[in-house]
Amino acid sequence: MKLEEMFATRADRLKASEIRELLKLLDQPDIISFAGGIPDPALFPAQAFQAAYAQALDAEHQAKALQYSVSEGYLPLREWLAEHMAGIGVPCDVDNILITSGSQQALDYLGKLMLSPGDTALVNWPTYLGALAAFNAYEPRFDRLDLGVNHGVSDYAERAEAAGGRVKFAYLSADFSNPTGETVDAAGRARLLDMAETLDCAIIEDGAYQALRYDGEAIQPILAMELAQKGDLEACRTIYCGSFSKTLSPGLRVGWIVAAKPVIAKLVLMKQAADLHSPTINQLAIHGVAEACFDRHVSNLRAAYSARRDAMLAALADHMPEGVEWTKPEGGMFVWITLPKGMDGAALLDRAIREERVAFVPGGAFFADGSGINTIRLSFSNSGEAAIVEGVSRLGAVLRRALSD
Structure with missing residues (x-):
């Protein structure tokens, strides 16, 4: 056999x-x-993490740190993230946030949630290869995301329908992308929002590098732009994926998703089925360091x-x-x-x-x-x-x- x-x-x-x-x-x-x-x-x-882990394992916190926890994620960490997201133009509730095992798990869950075999994912040419790997398991076809002013949006829908599916989402890292380092300007982000409305598809915004700007003027996240237009996160089609891997530590594998509550609710069920929850002690440590010195x-x-x-x-x-x-x-x-x-x-x-x-x-x-x-x-x-x-x-x-x- x-x-x-x-x-x-x-x-x-x-x-x-x-x-x-x-x-x-x-x-x-x-x-x-x-x-x-x-x-x-x-x-x-490292010193901040040593202090955070020591606190997580002291008599007051160790039972929580070493025990099973809720799938949504450690509440104080989600509260900190709600404040952080508000600071970049995305005010949200803790119920709009799911803690994941790195943003790579977020991409895997979103591919699983949205893609049926033959559906289309729009991606940059080139794009983050981890996203290609995450989505590829769910048997999509990929089409080239073009934010040029003269690009015909209807062509995407026609090619997707000819392949037996539909366009489910556009994925991109709008700030300092992996691999090119390029940034989508505000006009390009606005075109993407218009495109998504026309195609009636989601946008997956990978914010892994958003905090690492060295010069130039900061540009609002796509989700912040959409929220400003619609006034309600529950009406937004953009899903934001964040990560502490490029700022605090990649080894702890702590990321997050911000989205409308029905999306988060379904992703929580996936989290329950996949790994129950992200490691609690790592979430406590990340929260402690983020509060102390982010x-x-x-x-x-x-x-x-x-x-x-x-x-x-x-x-x-x-x-x-x-x-x-x-x-x-x-x-x-x-x-x-x-x-x-x-x-x-x-x-x-x-x-x-x-x-x-x-x-x-x-x-x-x-x-x-x-x-x-x-x-x-x-x-x-x-x-x-x-x-x-x-x-x-x-x-x-x-x-x-x-x-x-």
């Missing part, structure tokens, strides 16, 4: 994450890695990551050969590189590791159709400025050799 012969058809759609595989390179000390979009562990608020800590992160971004952009200007282009993000963790046509990012990675001990992520993994092979993603968040300059210099040397071959 072969158990794999009993797998559901959706199992054939599961693919290994290139980034998760590349993270193994971080254990090799001679590698300069721009691969993982991960925070610098040296910047974690704003101050994020301000420190912005200063550190901004300097690293500047170092990478300057190094790219100094060391990249002619024909290479890159984005200039106002925040986040990523710079997106477009190589000359005909170059293969995956082949370049193999060569860069062998010849110069530099790692990055090939861009093809971020495209739903596997295109974009002449692109790569660099992350600047987990390397010091000197290592960034050295790594980009080495990458430039590999590129010049590759172009001359």
Whole structure:
């Protein structure tokens, strides 16, 4: 008997994450890695977490910290998040908030909630590959999200209907997106809201990097814009996914969803069926640290990551050969590189590791159709400025050799 012969058809759609595989390179000390979009562990608020966990395990709190809890999430944390969301233009009740095991679980739940086989998910080209993986299990088709002023919205509906389904949602990270680092301007966000109304579909707004703006004027979240239009969160079609992974700690796996209460109620049932609730002690710890130092800590992160971004952009200007282009993000963790046509990012990675001990992520993994092979993603968040300059210099040397071959 072969158990794999009993797998559901959706199992054939599961693919290994290139980034998760590349993270193994971080254990090799001679590698300069721009691969993982991960925070610098040296910047974690470790002392604040030590104090928070000590408090969670003291005589007053340990029974709550170590016990089963409600699926919606730790109430004081949801109350803190309600205040936080109000601060970015989204006043809401605690019943509009669900705590998840990272925003990746939020994406999985939303795919499960909304997608039937053959339905369409609109995504950027390229987009966050974790979102592609989460949605892919529910057997959708992907269509390219285009927020250009001349794009025909009706084409989406026609293609979706021809494929036997309908457009269920548009997914995007509007601020400093993974992988490109680009930001959707206010006009683009307004067009997306109009598009969603025309298509009668949801919007999934991934706010993982929203707090990490280094320069430029802040733009309202899409949910805040829609709420200002409609005056009632219960009438909004935008679903906001947030995370503490890029600000406080990725290892605790604490994220959240903000949405209309009927959406949250259904997601709570999914949470109950999947894992009952996110780890209570981690929620208590995140709440303690957020209350103690969130704003101050994020301000420190912005200063550190901004300097690293500047170092990478300057190094790219100094060391990249002619024909290479890159984005200039106002925040986040990523710079997106477009190589000359005909170059293969995956082949370049193999060569860069062998010849110069530099790692990055090939861009093809971020495209739903596997295109974009002449692109790569660099992350600047987990390397010091000197290592960034050295790594980009080495990458430039590999590129010049590759172009001359």
